[in-house]
Amino acid sequence: VLFRSDVRDRRAVADAVAEVRAAFGGVDILVAAAGGSLGTPRDIDDIEAEHLDLVIDVNIKGTFNCAQAVLPSMKARGGGAIVTFSSIGGRSTSPVTGIPYAAAKAGILGLTRRLAREVGPDNIRVNAIAPGLFLTGRLKGMFDEMSEHDRNEVLDGIPLHRMPEIRECVDPVLFLASDESSYITGAVLDVNGGRFMAG
Numbered sequence: 001v002l003f004r005s006d007v008r009d010r011r012a013v014a015d016a017v018a019e020v021r022a023a024f025g026g027v028d029i030l031v032a033a034a035g036g037s038l039g040t041p042r043d044i045d046d047i048e049a050e051h052l053d054l055v056i057d058v059n060i061k062g063t064f065n066c067a068q069a070v071l072p073s074m075k076a077r078g079g080g081a082i083v084t085f086s087s088i089g090g091r092s093t094s095p096v097t098g099i100p101y102a103a104a105k106a107g108i109l110g111l112t113r114r115l116a117r118e119v120g121p122d123n124i125r126v127n128a129i130a131p132g133l134f135l136t137g138r139l140k141g142m143f144d145e146m147s148e149h150d151r152n153e154v155l156d157g158i159p160l161h162r163m164p165e166i167r168e169c170v171d172p173v174l175f176l177a178s179d180e181s182s183y184i185t186g187a188v189l190d191v192n193g194g195r196f197m198a199g
Contacts, residue, residue: 007058007062008058008061010065013069014069030066035058051100052100059107075122081181084108084129086112086130090108091130091188091190091196113186120185125182127184130188134164159193162193
C-alpha cells in the first residue's frame with residue numbers, strides 16, 4: 001500500500017497517518033527519512049530565502065510533523081520506535097553541502113534528543129542515524145566521473161577506504177527500529193565508515 005504526503009503540510013501528514021492507521025490498525029515504527037539539500041545551492045551567495053525555507057521545512061518541520069502525527073497511535077499501542085535522519089553534514093563541516101542542509105541536519109539531532117526525553121515514559125524510543133556519503137543518483141554519477149586520483153582522495157578520508165552499499169544504511173535503521181535496540185534512545189548512530197568519529 002502506498003500513501004503519498006507532503007511532509008511540510010501538517011494536515012496532509014495527519015491525513016496520511018489516519019489512512020495508515022485505518023489500513024493497518026496503528027503505527028509502531030516511524031522512519032522519518034524525507035530530507036536532503038533538495039537541489040538547493042551550496043554557496044552562501046547563491047542561497048535565497050526560498051532555498052533555506054525549503055530545506056528547513058522538509059527536514060525539520062517534516063520530521064516534526066510525522067513524529068507528532070504518529071505519537072497518539074504509538075502511545076495507544078504501548079510504545080514504538082522513531083528513527084530520524086541526520087547526516088554527517090549535521091555532525092561536522094562538509095564541503096559538499098550548504099549551510100541550510102548543515103543547519104537542518106544538526107537541528108534534527110536536537111529534535112531527536114528532546115523528543116526522546118519527552119516520550120520515553122510512554123515506551124517510545126527516538127534515535128537518529130547520521131549517514132555519510134552514499135552514492136545514490138546524482139552523487140554516483142559525479143563519483144564515477146572523477147579521476148582515479150580524485151576518487152582515491154575521497155576514499156582516503158574514509159578509514160574503511162570504500163564507499164558504502166545502500167544496505168549499510170538500511171541495516172542500522174532496522175536495528176534502531178527493532179527490539180534489538182530496546183534500551184537505546186536519544187542516540188545518534190554514525191554510519192560513515194569512520195569519516196567522522198564522535199569524541
